[in-house]
Amino acid sequence: MSLFELQIEARAGDGTQRTSDGMTLAARATNFETAHGTVQTPLFMPVGTHATVKGITPEVLSEIGAQIVLANTYHLYMRPGTEVLVEAGGVHKFMNYHGPMLTDSGGFQLFSLEHMMKPGDDGVSFQARDYDGSKHHWTPEDNMRIQEEIGADIVMQLDQCVGYPAKREDVEASTKLSWEWGERCLQSHAREDQALFGIVQGGMHLDLRLESVRQLLAAEERNVSAGGRRFDGFGIGGYSVGEPHETMFETLPAVCAAMPEDRPRYLMGVGNPTTLVRAVAAGVDMFDCVLPTRTGRMGTAFSSEGRMNLANAKYTHDHGPLDPQCECSVCRNYSRSYLRHLVKQGEMLGGMLLSQHNLFYLLDLMRRARAAILDGTFASFYEDWMSSPAANDY
Amino acid sequence: MSLFELQIEARAGDGTQRTSDGMTLAARATNFETAHGTVQTPLFMPVGTHATVKGITPEVLSEIGAQIVLANTYHLYMRPGTEVLVEAGGVHKFMNYHGPMLTDSGGFQLFSLEHMMKPGDDGVSFQARDYDGSKHHWTPEDNMRIQEEIGADIVMQLDQCVGYPAKREDVEASTKLSWEWGERCLQSHAREDQALFGIVQGGMHLDLRLESVRQLLAAEERNVSAGGRRFDGFGIGGYSVGEPHETMFETLPAVCAAMPEDRPRYLMGVGNPTTLVRAVAAGVDMFDCVLPTRTGRMGTAFSSEGRMNLANAKYTHDHGPLDPQCECSVCRNYSRSYLRHLVKQGEMLGGMLLSQHNLFYLLDLMRRARAAILDGTFASFYEDWMSSPAANDY
Numbered sequence: 001m002s003l004f005e006l007q008i009e010a011r012a013g014d015g016t017q018r019t020s021d022g023m024t025l026a027a028r029a030t031n032f033e034t035a036h037g038t039v040q041t042p043l044f045m046p047v048g049t050h051a052t053v054k055g056i057t058p059e060v061l062s063e064i065g066a067q068i069v070l071a072n073t074y075h076l077y078m079r080p081g082t083e084v085l086v087e088a089g090g091v092h093k094f095m096n097y098h099g100p101m102l103t104d105s106g107g108f109q110l111f112s113l114e115h116m117m118k119p120g121d122d123g124v125s126f127q128a129r130d131y132d133g134s135k136h137h138w139t140p141e142d143n144m145r146i147q148e149e150i151g152a153d154i155v156m157q158l159d160q161c162v163g164y165p166a167k168r169e170d171v172e173a174s175t176k177l178s179w180e181w182g183e184r185c186l187q188s189h190a191r192e193d194q195a196l197f198g199i200v201q202g203g204m205h206l207d208l209r210l211e212s213v214r215q216l217l218a219a220e221e222r223n224v225s226a227g228g229r230r231f232d233g234f235g236i237g238g239y240s241v242g243e244p245h246e247t248m249f250e251t252l253p254a255v256c257a258a259m260p261e262d263r264p265r266y267l268m269g270v271g272n273p274t275t276l277v278r279a280v281a282a283g284v285d286m287f288d289c290v291l292p293t294r295t296g297r298m299g300t301a302f303s304s305e306g307r308m309n310l311a312n313a314k315y316t317h318d319h320g321p322l323d324p325q326c327e328c329s330v331c332r333n334y335s336r337s338y339l340r341h342l343v344k345q346g347e348m349l350g351g352m353l354l355s356q357h358n359l360f361y362l363l364d365l366m367r368r369a370r371a372a373i374l375d376g377t378f379a380s381f382y383e384d385w386m387s388s389p390a391a392n393d394y
Numbered sequence: 395m396s397l398f399e400l401q402i403e404a405r406a407g408d409g410t411q412r413t414s415d416g417m418t419l420a421a422r423a424t425n426f427e428t429a430h431g432t433v434q435t436p437l438f439m440p441v442g443t444h445a446t447v448k449g450i451t452p453e454v455l456s457e458i459g460a461q462i463v464l465a466n467t468y469h470l471y472m473r474p475g476t477e478v479l480v481e482a483g484g485v486h487k488f489m490n491y492h493g494p495m496l497t498d499s500g501g502f503q504l505f506s507l508e509h510m511m512k513p514g515d516d517g518v519s520f521q522a523r524d525y526d527g528s529k530h531h532w533t534p535e536d537n538m539r540i541q542e543e544i545g546a547d548i549v550m551q552l553d554q555c556v557g558y559p560a561k562r563e564d565v566e567a568s569t570k571l572s573w574e575w576g577e578r579c580l581q582s583h584a585r586e587d588q589a590l591f592g593i594v595q596g597g598m599h600l601d602l603r604l605e606s607v608r609q610l611l612a613a614e615e616r617n618v619s620a621g622g623r624r625f626d627g628f629g630i631g632g633y634s635v636g637e638p639h640e641t642m643f644e645t646l647p648a649v650c651a652a653m654p655e656d657r658p659r660y661l662m663g664v665g666n667p668t669t670l671v672r673a674v675a676a677g678v679d680m681f682d683c684v685l686p687t688r689t690g691r692m693g694t695a696f697s698s699e700g701r702m703n704l705a706n707a708k709y710t711h712d713h714g715p716l717d718p719q720c721e722c723s724v725c726r727n728y729s730r731s732y733l734r735h736l737v738k739q740g741e742m743l744g745g746m747l748l749s750q751h752n753l754f755y756l757l758d759l760m761r762r763a764r765a766a767i768l769d770g771t772f773a774s775f776y777e778d779w780m781s782s783p784a785a786n787d788y
Contacts, residue, residue: 051735055742058727080710080735088713088731096727316474319482333452333490337482341445341474348449348742 004195004232006032006262012281012378019281019382024253026283027382029373032264034100034153035193036092039067041264041285042369044276044362045102047293050075051095054293055352056359058097064328064360065367068154069097070288073147074106078131082149090151102154102288103147106138107178107199108237108269111161119160119177140184148191156235157185159199164242171203175212178237183219187228195232197266200259203238206251213258233264236284240270245394249278256283272394273302273365277385280369281378287366292358297351299343302361306389308336310354315340328360398589398626400426400656406675406772413675413776418647420677421776423767426658428494428547429587430486433461435658435679436763438670438756439496441687444469445489448687449746450753452491458722458754459761462548463491464682467541468500472525476543484545496548496682497541500532501572501593502631502663505555513554513571534578542585550629550662551579553593558636565597569606572631577613581622589626591660594653597632600645607652627658630678634664639788643672650677666788667696667759671779674763675772681760686752691745693737696755700783702730704748709734722754 013025031040045068046053046061053061053069061069071091076082080094088094091101110126118125123139138146140158147155159178162170178201189196198216202208213234220230236255239248252267259265264285270276271289279287292302301308303323308315318336330339330353342350372381385391407419425434439462440447440455447455447463455463465485470476474488482488486495504520512519517533532540534552541549553572556564572595583590592610596602607628614624630649633642646661653659658679664670665683673681686696695702697717702709712730724733724747736744766775779785 050739050741051732052739052741052743055746057743057746079739080731084711084731084735087711088729094729094732094735096732317478317481335482335488337474337478338445338488338490341478341488345444345446345473347444347446348745349446349451351742352449352451352746 002033003035003193004032006030006233006264008261010374010376012373012376017379019379019386021386023249023278023281025281025379025382026253026256027280027369027373027378028283028285029370030264030285034195036098036100036153039100040370042276042280042366042373043067043286044271044366045070045286045288046359047288047290048095048097049290050079051091053355053359055297055348055355056293058095060356061097061099064356065363066099066359068100068102068286070102070104071095071150071152072106072109073103073143073150074109076103076150077106077146078128082146085151086149092151100154101152103150103152103156104268105143105147105156105158107159108161111163119174121180123181124158124160140181141188144185144189148189148194152194154195154197154233155189156197157182157199159201159237161201161238161241162203164204166203168205171201171205171208175201175203175208179212179215179219182216182231183223186219186223186231189229196229197233197235197264198231199235199237199268200255201238204243204247204251206254209251209255210258213255217260231263233266234259235266235268237268239267245272245275248275249282252279252284253282271362273362274385274391274394276362276365277369277382280366281382287362292362293355296355296358299350299354301339301354302358302390302393304388304390307393310336310340310343310350312340322357323361326357326361326364328357328364330354330357330360396427397429397587398426400424400627400658402655404768404770406767406770411773413773413780415780417643417672417675419675419773419776420647420650421674421763421767421772422677422679423764424658424679428589430492430494430547433494434764436670436674436760436767437461437680438665438760439464439680439682440753441682441684442489442491443684444473445485447749447753449691449742449749450687452489454750455491455493458750459757460493460753462494462496462680464496464498465489465544465546466500466503467497467537467544468503470497470544471500471540472522476540479545480543486545494548495546497544497546497550498662499537499541499550499552501550501553502555505557513568515574517575518552518554534575535582538579538583542583542588546588548589548591548627549583550591551576551593553595553631555595555632555635556597558598560597562599565595565599565602569595569597569602573606573609573613576610576625577617580613580617580625583623590623591627591629591658592625593629593631593662594649595632598637598641598645600648603645603649604652607649611654625657627660628653629660629662631662633661639666639669642669643676646673646678647676665756667756668779668785668788670756670759671763671776674760675776681756686756687749690749690752693744693748695733695748696752696784696787698782698784701787704730704734704737704744706734716751717755720751720755720758722751722758724748724751724754
């Protein structure tokens with residue numbers, strides 16, 4: 001099996017079957033190989049922005065069954081810088097994580113951190129206000145070179161992402177810029193041991209989303225005709241930027257349906273359990289989000305009973321497990337009372353353990369979704385989820 | 395072998411042998427049993443003030459070979475409170491640490507946190523300014539009851555500790571109060587599965603220190619005559635409170651020599667590597683200090699080359715191990731460059747890994763001291779240490 005070639009192991013539904021909330025069932029279980037190991041989808045990717053998943057050791061990532069760990073090109077470019085990463089032999093060795101990794105291009109950060117991003121035909125100028133205020137300019141080619149130096153297994157094209165709400169003309173402009181940059185990334189990316197994913201943009205406009213898919217595929221066709229590479233997968237960017245959560249599902253299923261079957265689909269920056277379950281139904285394979293670690297550090301846990309705020313006084317005398325239905329080592333070994341104590345005292349261990357549990361929760365949710373797809377029970381898995389107390393956790 | 399009975403396995407020196415810096419060699423290797431396992435000395439005890447060693451999981455405590463973990467009576471009394479700990483089945487179950495534990499009485503905190511401590515014959519009144527400002531009163535008997543409820547394997551008598559410098563009359567008063575409280579603790583402590591340690595006070599005055607030892611032993615004799623218990627060990631409190639580090643060694647060897655041979659000696663609140671090595675030579679068996687975790691969180695590491703501040707720019711491109719002579723998993727798996735990156739970014743993992751290394755460093759130092767005592771090479775171990783770059787780390 002060659003690197004990054006998608007194997008579709010099973011599909012849920014016959015393409016016409018619908019869920020009780022009206023979604024066409026299009027879930028799938030797949031796998032593909034990377035230079036650091038094979039991954040199985042659907043999967044959730046823990047985020048290690050600065051080459052560390054906050055509060056989580058590589059040993060714990062392994063224990064909880066993380067398959068791919070994310071890092072961020074913008075942040076690593078600023079600190080420690082690519083020179084250090086190249087000296088170290090790449091990001092895996094630098095951070096002592098030896099499984100598959102993915103780097104986002106940094107496009108989202110340039111947008112969301114408001115670095116006075118000035119996108120233009122020749123790339124993007126930005127000021128690193130959250131670091132030393134220094135000014136930088138990236139062309140798509142620069143971004144590819146930087147991601148090659150960082151050395152993850154999967155790299156994302158440079159893109160531009162607009163917020164919500166946004167004027168249609170702004171979404172149009174950024175979507176066009178993104179597919180143009182996608183083509184330049186495709187042309188310039190050179191490492192054969194790295195997958196390159198294009199990114200579908202288009203905001204909340206289905207026609208722009210579908211045009212984005214068409215243009216990326218047309219760019220790919222031109223590049224392949226010229227003897228170049230194709231995209232190994234596709235990100236779906238520009239969702240979860242402030243819109244009501246139902247808004248995404250007005251377009252996401254049709255976007256997935258328009259995307260090539262034979263490439264992984266990665267819905268970027270989405271981490272609410274129920275959104276994951278519904279997006280899997282729509283045909284998404286991969287997810288990432290800081291939510292499990294960020295909320296964990298703030299004292300909040302995902303659970304089969306819904307989101308729990310451990311700072312709540314009602315847990316003071318509750319010596320039961322965090323989530324009785326969860327099999328992670330946090331739920332097997334620590335009580336709600338102890339976790340509440342750690343949270344109230346601001347102890348590091350509180351954030352560490354809740355982050356670990358929250359990551360396990362999403363990783364395990366995706367493992368269970370995959371198992372259900374493989375054994376033909378995804379439709380009932382979906383309905384069971386949607387009628388459970390945990391379904392309120394959007 | 396009965397609980398807490400000290401077995402002396404080996405001694406270093408013949409009682410007359412001196413080190414090159416003039417210390418009489420009186421080191422010893424011992425062991426004793428607790429309800430949660432046997433411990434071997436000399437040993438260092440990681441501090442888990444609030445029933446958690448900051449940034450360190452119980453799994454890591456086990457990996458690095460921690461033998462006894464400390465917790466603090468004052469802090470646990472305030473939060474989560476003894477009611478919660480009793481419900482949980484004791485502090486071990488509460489925090490998911492199942493090895494031997496020790497609780498300090500809280501006397502030091504009442505002194506060092508300046509809670510408007512008002513010691514008197516009937517105990518101590520204090521205001522919990524670092525919590526809710528509530529007012530409390532502890533008699534020595536109250537303190538014993540609280541430590542029994544917390545449920546550690548070793549509990550310390552309630553004592554009063556003065557700072558440095560202090561008027562001799564203040565030291566005299568607090569030393570007398572401490573031995574009187576020691577006798578009341580001895581009389582009222584009731585759990586047979588808990589060791590009770592008396593605490594030698596006396597500031598920097600050798601005569602007061604020796605009087606403190608005599609009075610504790612006289613109190614013990616009275617209690618045993620009345621059919622009661624003896625002290626299972628002795629703490630040495632009131633050092634490392636701001637005095638120059640040489641000042642302690644003007645009196646510590648003579649204090650150790652005056653203490654009973656058949657009970658463990660615990661030098662409280664001391665954690666500098668070289669101070670540990672020298673105090674072991676003087677005959678101390680046990681140590682505790684927040685130093686390894688506190689400095690670790692601040693980006694500082696113990697090392698065979700002396701103390702390292704990982705924030706230093708010189709480590710940016712240094713891809714070698716933190717301490718090439720250390721065998722801990724941090725030194726085997728992470729580079730100085732990566733650790734510097736974590737420290738500079740304020741990443742939790744930086745504090746976690748440096749705390750882990752620093753704890754291992756002291757635990758391992760004590761294991762090596764013990765091995766040297768057992769194989770008759772402690773004198774050269776001592777001289778090697780004192781002539782190494784690490785010896786500057788006081």
